[in-house]
Amino acid sequence: MKVFTHDTAADVADGFDTIRKAGEIAESLRTNPLWGIELVEAPFVSEADLTEIHDADYVEAVRTGQPHDLAVSSGLKWSEALWDSVCASTGAVVAAAEDALVDGAAFALSAGLHHARVGGGSGYCTFNALALVARRHALAGRCVVVVDLDAHCGGGTWSILRDVDGVGQADVATSAYDAYDTGVAHRTYLERVTAAGRYLGAVERALAWIEDGDRPDLVLYNAGVDPHERCSTGGLGGVTTQMLAERDALVAAWCRLNDIAVAGVLAGGYTGPRLSSADVVGLHRQTIAALAPLASGPTAGESTPHVRTRNRPDLAG
Numbered sequence: 411m412k413v414f415t416h417d418t419a420a421d422v423a424d425g426f427d428t429i430r431k432a433g434e435i436a437e438s439l440r441t442n443p444l445w446g447i448e449l450v451e452a453p454f455v456s457e458a459d460l461t462e463i464h465d466a467d468y469v470e471a472v473r474t475g476q477p478h479d480l481a482v483s484s485g486l487k488w489s490e491a492l493w494d495s496v497c498a499s500t501g502a503v504v505a506a507a508e509d510a511l512v513d514g515a516a517f518a519l520s521a522g523l524h525h526a527r528v529g530g531g532s533g534y535c536t537f538n539a540l541a542l543v544a545r546r547h548a549l550a551g552r553c554v555v556v557v558d559l560d561a562h563c564g565g566g567t568w569s570i571l572r573d574v575d576g577v578g579q580a581d582v583a584t585s586a587y588d589a590y591d592t593g594v595a596h597r598t599y600l601e602r603v604t605a606a607g608r609y610l611g612a613v614e615r616a617l618a619w620i621e622d623g624d625r626p627d628l629v630l631y632n633a634g635v636d637p638h639e640r641c642s643t644g645g646l647g648g649v650t651t652q653m654l655a656e657r658d659a660l661v662a663a664w665c666r667l668n669d670i671a672v673a674g675v676l677a678g679g680y681t682g683p684r685l686s687s688a689d690v691v692g693l694h695r696q697t698i699a700a701l702a703p704l705a706s707g708p709t710a711g712e713s714t715p716h717v718r719t720r721n722r723p724d725l726a727g
Contacts, residue, residue: 484531606648
């Protein structure tokens, strides 16, 4: 399975997990590979790509830093390096979706997506690559569902996609942050879980809701690990490492059973007093390992972990 990564995060002044952890996970995959994983350099999107879903004034503010209030509306500090970082992070999601439709599964080491809106950032999310990809493929005639299992609700994604035909959103959250009115019931599912014993059941209900509609061509899996009980930003007591592994296995098995391509992204997962950087990396590795067998797979006969790295061209226009 191709995992799209980028090295631009190292140059960003803001060391917040949303940006920093992508590089840490990539390094982990290089030094301790997962079987069947191919690290691929993420392409950059262009300003024109971003203005498919965001106001041009906002995109320009992130590029230049002015006006400052708009440039930092995500909550991340602005620096000249931020622009390259978020363009590569967005490009990784675009590329992962394209590869998933060919290979069955792919992954983008991208976070900070689902709270961003048309006119600005929010909740440490700068550009909403989930909305960009879902809208683009829906306009091409595909059915796309965003499966959002981040601890927080995906209100930014919903605000952009709610009027786009061919897109659904299945959202299971452990926090009320960025909640939204589901409105058109057949296109949006939102359940907030307040007891760990109901968490996996809620994921099953969300997947069953998808089955009641048109079969998706593509699932965008916003695979946050911040529901974990030791995560201080959105965690729910009783949601363990094993429970998140079971959640990822549920999503992977469902995609395989229904023969649906899936592109995963990192989403939330934050260090704190009870969750180290190594813990966060390990939780995200679980998700990648769960999706990897859905891809076309390594060369026949390979039996050891491997990582190959190759470059991709920019995704301009």
